[in-house]
Amino acid sequence: MKELLRVENLNAGYGDMQVLWDISLEVKEGEIVALVGSNGAGKTTFFRAITGLIKPYSGKVIYQGREITGTPAEKTVSLGIAMAPEGRHLFAGMTVEENLLMGAFHRKDRENVKKDLEWVYKIFPVLKERKKQLAGDMSGGEQQMCAIGRALMSNPKLLLIDELSLGLAPVIVDVLINVVKDIRDMGKTVLIVEQDVQVALEIADRGYVIETGKITYHGEAQKLLEMDEIKQAYLGI
Amino acid sequence: KENVIKLGAAISMTGKLAREGKYVKDGYEFWTWYVNEKLGGIKIGGKTYKLQLVFYDDESNANTAAKLVEKLITEHGIKFILGPYGSSATFATSAITEKYGAIMVEANGASDKIFTRGFKNLFAVLNVASQYLQGTIDMLANLDPSIKKVAIVYEDKLFAKSVAIGAKKHAEAKGWKVVTFAGYPGGTSDISSLLLKVKAKKPDVVLGSGHYQDGVLLVRQMKELRINVKAIGETVAPTLIDFVKNLGKDAEGVFGAAQWAASLKFSDPYIGSTQNFVKMFEQKYGYKPDYHVAESAAAVEVYQRAIEKAQSLDPQKVRDAIASLDFESFYGPIAFDELGRPAKKGMVVVQVQNGNQVVVWPEKVAQAKPIYPKPKWK
Amino acid sequence: MSEVILKGRGVTKKFGGLVAVNSVDFDVYEGEIFGIIGPNGAGKTTLMNLIVGLLPLSDGEIYFRNVRISGKKPYYIARLGIARTFQIVKPFKGMTVLENIMVGAFFGHGNYTSYKEAYERAEEIANLVGLWEKRDELVDHLNLAQLKRIELARALALEPEVLLLDEVMAGLNPTEMEKIMDLVRDINKKGVTVIMIEHIMKAVMGLSSRMMVLHFGTKIAEGTPEEISQNEDVIKAYLGERYSKRRKSA
Amino acid sequence: MIIQILINGVLLGGIYGLIGLGFSLVWGVTNLINLAHGSLVILGAYATFWIFHFLHIDPFISIPLVMVALFIVGYLMQRYIFNLAIKADVFLTLIMTFGMDVLLAQLMIVMWSADWRSIATTYQGKSFIIGQYLFPYTRVLGFVAALILTILTAIFLNRTKTGQSIRAVALDMMAARLMGVNPGKTYAITFGIGTALAGAAGSLISVIQSFNPAVGGGITLRAFVVAILGGLGSVEGAFLGGIILGIIETFSAFYLGESFKNVVTFTLFVIILVTRPRGLLGKKYYG
Amino acid sequence: MKKHIIPLIFLVILIIIPPFLSGYMLRILTAVVMFATLTEAINIIAGYAGYPAFGNVVFFGMGAYVTAILMNHGFGFYLTLIPSIVTAVLFAVVIGFPVLRLRGHYFAIASLGVNVAVMEIVNNLKIAGAAEGLTLPLKKGANPHVVYTYFYYLFLVVLVLSVIFTIWLEKNRFGFGLRAIRVDEDGALAMGINTPLYKTLAWSYSAVFTALVGSIYAYWISYIDPETVFDPIISVKMFVMMLIGGASTVYGPLIGAVLLELIAEVVWSKFVNIHGIVLGAIIILTVILIPKGFLDLFTGGFSWRRLVQNIKENMI
Numbered sequence A: 001m002k003e004l005l006r007v008e009n010l011n012a013g014y015g016d017m018q019v020l021w022d023i024s025l026e027v028k029e030g031e032i033v034a035l036v037g038s039n040g041a042g043k044t045t046f047f048r049a050i051t052g053l054i055k056p057y058s059g060k061v062i063y064q065g066r067e068i069t070g071t072p073a074e075k076t077v078s079l080g081i082a083m084a085p086e087g088r089h090l091f092a093g094m095t096v097e098e099n100l101l102m103g104a105f106h107r108k109d110r111e112n113v114k115k116d117l118e119w120v121y122k123i124f125p126v127l128k129e130r131k132k133q134l135a136g137d138m139s140g141g142e143q144q145m146c147a148i149g150r151a152l153m154s155n156p157k158l159l160l161i162d163e164l165s166l167g168l169a170p171v172i173v174d175v176l177i178n179v180v181k182d183i184r185d186m187g188k189t190v191l192i193v194e195q196d197v198q199v200a201l202e203i204a205d206r207g208y209v210i211e212t213g214k215i216t217y218h219g220e221a222q223k224l225l226e227m228d229e230i231k232q233a234y235l236g237i
Numbered sequence B: 001k002e003n004v005i006k007l008g009a010a011i012s013m014t015g016k017l018a019r020e021g022k023y024v025k026d027g028y029e030f031w032t033w034y035v036n037e038k039l040g041g042i043k044i045g046g047k048t049y050k051l052q053l054v055f056y057d058d059e060s061n062a063n064t065a066a067k068l069v070e071k072l073i074t075e076h077g078i079k080f081i082l083g084p085y086g087s088s089a090t091f092a093t094s095a096i097t098e099k100y101g102a103i104m105v106e107a108n109g110a111s112d113k114i115f116t117r118g119f120k121n122l123f124a125v126l127n128v129a130s131q132y133l134q135g136t137i138d139m140l141a142n143l144d145p146s147i148k149k150v151a152i153v154y155e156d157k158l159f160a161k162s163v164a165i166g167a168k169k170h171a172e173a174k175g176w177k178v179v180t181f182a183g184y185p186g187g188t189s190d191i192s193s194l195l196l197k198v199k200a201k202k203p204d205v206v207l208g209s210g211h212y213q214d215g216v217l218l219v220r221q222m223k224e225l226r227i228n229v230k231a232i233g234e235t236v237a238p239t240l241i242d243f244v245k246n247l248g249k250d251a252e253g254v255f256g257a258a259q260w261a262a263s264l265k266f267s268d269p270y271i272g273s274t275q276n277f278v279k280m281f282e283q284k285y286g287y288k289p290d291y292h293v294a295e296s297a298a299a300v301e302v303y304q305r306a307i308e309k310a311q312s313l314d315p316q317k318v319r320d321a322i323a324s325l326d327f328e329s330f331y332g333p334i335a336f337d338e339l340g341r342p343a344k345k346g347m348v349v350v351q352v353q354n355g356n357q358v359v360v361w362p363e364k365v366a367q368a369k370p371i372y373p374k375p376k377w378k
Numbered sequence C: 001m002s003e004v005i006l007k008g009r010g011v012t013k014k015f016g017g018l019v020a021v022n023s024v025d026f027d028v029y030e031g032e033i034f035g036i037i038g039p040n041g042a043g044k045t046t047l048m049n050l051i052v053g054l055l056p057l058s059d060g061e062i063y064f065r066n067v068r069i070s071g072k073k074p075y076y077i078a079r080l081g082i083a084r085t086f087q088i089v090k091p092f093k094g095m096t097v098l099e100n101i102m103v104g105a106f107f108g109h110g111n112y113t114s115y116k117e118a119y120e121r122a123e124e125i126a127n128l129v130g131l132w133e134k135r136d137e138l139v140d141h142l143n144l145a146q147l148k149r150i151e152l153a154r155a156l157a158l159e160p161e162v163l164l165l166d167e168v169m170a171g172l173n174p175t176e177m178e179k180i181m182d183l184v185r186d187i188n189k190k191g192v193t194v195i196m197i198e199h200i201m202k203a204v205m206g207l208s209s210r211m212m213v214l215h216f217g218t219k220i221a222e223g224t225p226e227e228i229s230q231n232e233d234v235i236k237a238y239l240g241e242r243y244s245k246r247r248k249s250a
Numbered sequence D: 001m002i003i004q005i006l007i008n009g010v011l012l013g014g015i016y017g018l019i020g021l022g023f024s025l026v027w028g029v030t031n032l033i034n035l036a037h038g039s040l041v042i043l044g045a046y047a048t049f050w051i052f053h054f055l056h057i058d059p060f061i062s063i064p065l066v067m068v069a070l071f072i073v074g075y076l077m078q079r080y081i082f083n084l085a086i087k088a089d090v091f092l093t094l095i096m097t098f099g100m101d102v103l104l105a106q107l108m109i110v111m112w113s114a115d116w117r118s119i120a121t122t123y124q125g126k127s128f129i130i131g132q133y134l135f136p137y138t139r140v141l142g143f144v145a146a147l148i149l150t151i152l153t154a155i156f157l158n159r160t161k162t163g164q165s166i167r168a169v170a171l172d173m174m175a176a177r178l179m180g181v182n183p184g185k186t187y188a189i190t191f192g193i194g195t196a197l198a199g200a201a202g203s204l205i206s207v208i209q210s211f212n213p214a215v216g217g218g219i220t221l222r223a224f225v226v227a228i229l230g231g232l233g234s235v236e237g238a239f240l241g242g243i244i245l246g247i248i249e250t251f252s253a254f255y256l257g258e259s260f261k262n263v264v265t266f267t268l269f270v271i272i273l274v275t276r277p278r279g280l281l282g283k284k285y286y287g
Numbered sequence E: 001m002k003k004h005i006i007p008l009i010f011l012v013i014l015i016i017i018p019p020f021l022s023g024y025m026l027r028i029l030t031a032v033v034m035f036a037t038l039t040e041a042i043n044i045i046a047g048y049a050g051y052p053a054f055g056n057v058v059f060f061g062m063g064a065y066v067t068a069i070l071m072n073h074g075f076g077f078y079l080t081l082i083p084s085i086v087t088a089v090l091f092a093v094v095i096g097f098p099v100l101r102l103r104g105h106y107f108a109i110a111s112l113g114v115n116v117a118v119m120e121i122v123n124n125l126k127i128a129g130a131a132e133g134l135t136l137p138l139k140k141g142a143n144p145h146v147v148y149t150y151f152y153y154l155f156l157v158v159l160v161l162s163v164i165f166t167i168w169l170e171k172n173r174f175g176f177g178l179r180a181i182r183v184d185e186d187g188a189l190a191m192g193i194n195t196p197l198y199k200t201l202a203w204s205y206s207a208v209f210t211a212l213v214g215s216i217y218a219y220w221i222s223y224i225d226p227e228t229v230f231d232p233i234i235s236v237k238m239f240v241m242m243l244i245g246g247a248s249t250v251y252g253p254l255i256g257a258v259l260l261e262l263i264a265e266v267v268w269s270k271f272v273n274i275h276g277i278v279l280g281a282i283i284i285l286t287v288i289l290i291p292k293g294f295l296d297l298f299t300g301g302f303s304w305r306r307l308v309q310n311i312k313e314n315m316i
């Protein structure tokens, strides 16, 4: 499999406060990779650094063989990197449909956008029912679906999902797990952050464990699930 | 080392009164320059003194003006203060000069109220607000005894309202009926509702009191609403050049009240005549002086005259000298009543005729006969 | 069984055409932990907002110990002894951890009026919820887990008789979650009645003595966790196959 | 008579609407309460004035020119000044625009003096009659211009990609970036458009009243009222707000007297705010 | 207590300094003290409670007018102070009831609307001299310096009161309530804070100090008209000062008042013709470089890096 994303010795943070220390990681095309770790470990920060929402202090982000370190977020999306951010960040004053279409903002292929919209509606029927409702008026779970839908609308090669199951009903989590797998089967690559380590490692091919800004373990998801350290720290067993 | 007499002033160089403030400044500076350069200064007992003008920008703010006058008095030690522009600032600053026993000769604060406080050291060279439209009313009553109804509209601010109240009293004294007496807030860009009411009352004369933009607005909207009357009289606006430039033909026939006009013919002990004043000023500043310039220059002349007369720089003596002045200047007769207001000077009425602003009243200084009644709008 | 402390009858909330909460009746008994679950958008948060008075009811009534509280102002209800946490954390930014907690102490049921008393009370609570180390830090710099604790701490400082928790476990990893679960148990043991909304089954099922399930604003089930987890409607509408499979295999 | 007052009010209101439009747009999108708006309007009036003075182009015809010029001014101002502090507290950014207002007002005085200016068109003061009602040319033209610009702005915001990106940034800047929108540029474009609209309003001002740099403050106040009445960020709202303000002013001036028109306007304004806090056509989640 | 020592030293200096000042310097200092008080007052409602009372000058104007009207009817100055406070508080309560329900910008603009409306009403009020304003009897005294020193001390007393009040506020349950309201009003409600009451109280306290200052101002200046005492620019100035110094701190507003008055003073004397441009530029730069106010800039040591960092934090 071809390598899609490679991160080398990434250091990043906010102002004086360094959060990430020498992070290295790689993601191959068509993989689902999970990033797990406790609260405040720096997972979100890592996503922000890759998408270009913050500028790393040092290190490299290589995507499709090209270095994209420090490329601002508004540019990375057209390279095929999309993110469903933590906290959803929908355009509250726009309708659900407008939100989804915003996901395709940078796209030129109008025809396919329509098709993708229908596809997203098929995945999340609730969104279709509520397409005229303001996104801000929806419940937390509905919003999460909309956020993932919006990210999908950008036709990404690499999809980053921060806190996949946060605040979602178990049935919906089931749906999302399948969606993530479907997305992968369509040839897209998915990188997820997920608190429910069980869920995360169940769907992922590989996983990285991040603790206070450093990668402590990585490997095949199944293997990680069986490691005692992980069981103790993250599965509460 | 040169001997100097310092005159201090707070002048509106910025803010909403910056336009008028510039005239004031030019007027003060012109006469100072004239005294120093053309007359060689002021002689007191053999010594020659030069006048020196010390001024600051009050940002068109009365409070700042007060602060500055206090600075002039207490830091520069100046006892001879020239007025700021506008009634509010004159109010505030004159209270300070009075407290410190300094003198204020002011040329640009016309509100009647300024003179109700019994100040001893305050003198004005300009007529008070309530007198502004009296000349216009006298003239019209003289021209056409059949006038019965007058509408008075004014900007609802200190000066303009004082003018309107004075005009109302005077019109009623002439036996006219004031059919509309209405103010509108400052800064208004539409008085159509007010004018519709005026139109319904069918007045013979409309009198407007306000500043430049009010004058223009009144004429424009009267035309837009096709309100035809026998005469339109205003305060300041028609005496300004911009009025004619902006309104063009529509300005024709509008009367304006001025403290002074460049066409007047007075003699002056220093500069010779009004004409000379106008000529020299125009040469130096490149524009024709309007009455703000003239009254401001006259205020400096008052100090000059009084100091020469008193032969002293003692504030008390100079004050007494000012109180007893009685002479004709390029600006008109200068003498003060017991409250410090002009005792002998009157206002003049100007009318726009063929694009020129000509004096039409009082008769003895008139350049032309008033055009009456005003032609209807086309 | 003990007394009913909070009672709702025909509680309804409409947003325009949408009926977010539809004529729900509920009884919460003193001293219990009462779980509310339901699909996203079922109306759980809305119901909580109705209880604490942040939203006016469209219909129905809510009683706290037989005192009608529907229609009362939120601060009044809070002072009566009903505290809540917010699903989306709302710390008072620009204040330290202790100061955040002090706000609760000052204005709650406990009614501490002096700075010193409130301060001491806040210290106690900071200690209780495990924020002792962070007590003098500005809340702006805390991470989500800590903010959730602040939510809890502030609510506790009100010294409530009823505590409403809206997804306090969301976004926490299992270890963190266990800690908070212990905390909730402790609080409950001290006599505080707890109503919790949660999507993490391990937490609600583990803590609750009774549960209620909302679906499209309507109550579709009520009972012990055991009953709920076997209810076919609930599995279909909410729990999903994976959950029941996992449960069975466990 | 009542109809004539109504006509006057509506015509005046159109211009108010245009004054409020740019202000409302900028506020709604960038969260910047632009206290320099009035000064920018006056800048537009000066631009119109000088174009008329030197090139003898009619003020209504020069509107596009003025708008382009002002767009550039606004774009640069936002991009290189306001953007530097845009994330600060709203009241700080408010103070910043206040500083800009002070600066601009004085700059205009220094450059063009405080003289009163206005443009004397051949048709000023003239009106046409329909039935028994008078329609002053300048005001009718002003109204039409305002209406057209409002419609164009609405179309721009709702139908174009740039418009969509402006709305997106207004709602959530971080998310907008993730969609590929450059917020710095979008803010600058928005402010540029707001300034261009202010400039257009200036063009209208220059033909209906006299102006100098000091009248900006009053205009900003009107813009405030219009924006709030209509609802922040709502284009149609701004126009409607303007019309309502115009009608309120003319009617209260007629029935209660000019002196009370501001009292009525502002009392009503406060009442509307209290009863409809989002303005008449304000949209949720903006501003 | 420690942090009050430097301010106390300043207070002592302020108390003993008048005899050493020229009339002009005294007037500037008086203006500084006056604005410091106004800013400290607006800080209660806008800083602590987060309600940007853009029309706060309305209380200043009211205080000024109540004093002016009563003194014109023969009341002594001190007798006018209680009515002045009462009027302002009544107004804050009555108007506050509807207006304080608005939040953020909307409150700002509504309070400005109230201000303009009141100004226009006074403009038409016969008893208040309408548009022509009112003159007040001049304060009699041995010499001007004594008279103006007297006013200076009057302002200073109110300033000290307002500072003491704010110090009390900081450590009091009331202050906590206000701060909570500022950050999150729903959160505050849920914490049991009677927000309507608290907001009204905060505005009333703000009104008390503002009105007192207005009363003294009227007597000091001896002539008032609606345009000057209800001038919205005064509110803007209070705001600028509060923010420059540091909002919702005890001493920030004072620092802001001193800085802005002094900067303005220096700027206009140095740049007579372009002082507006310079002043405008200084304000813009201040916001860009020190958005958290001067107090913040110097607590914990000044560094240039802080300035750059400030820009980075707030720019896009």
Ligand SMILES: Nc1ncnc2c1ncn2[C@@H]1O[C@H](COP(=O)(O)OP(=O)(O)OP(=O)(O)O)[C@@H](O)[C@H]1O
Binding pocket: A014, A017, A019, A037, A038, A039, A040, A041, A042, A043, A044, A045, A046, A086, C141, C142, C143, C144, C145, C171
């Ligand atoms: N905008 C920010 N400014 C300053 N510090 C921040 C910011 N966002 C996060 N942090 C800090 O950076 C650290 C890492 O946070 P981050 O959000 O990346 O963690 P996380 O692993 O995503 O945690 P969680 O599971 O809670 O989402 C935390 O200590 C947090 O307080």
Ligand SMILES: Nc1ncnc2c1ncn2[C@@H]1O[C@H](COP(=O)(O)OP(=O)(O)OP(=O)(O)O)[C@@H](O)[C@H]1O
Binding pocket: A137, A138, A139, A140, A141, A142, A167, C015, C018, C020, C038, C039, C040, C041, C042, C043, C044, C045, C046, C047, C087
């Ligand atoms: N202010 C509002 N206006 C309109 N609709 C609203 C509003 N608040 C909530 N809703 C709608 O009411 C329904 C119930 O929302 P609520 O937030 O109570 O759901 P919830 O059960 O808490 O969901 P979640 O588990 O996702 O948090 C949702 O469909 C939501 O879109």
Ligand SMILES: [Mg+2]
Binding pocket: A043, A044, A045, A086, A162
């Ligand atoms: Mg995170």
Ligand SMILES: [Mg+2]
Binding pocket: A139, A140, C044, C045, C046, C087
């Ligand atoms: Mg919820």
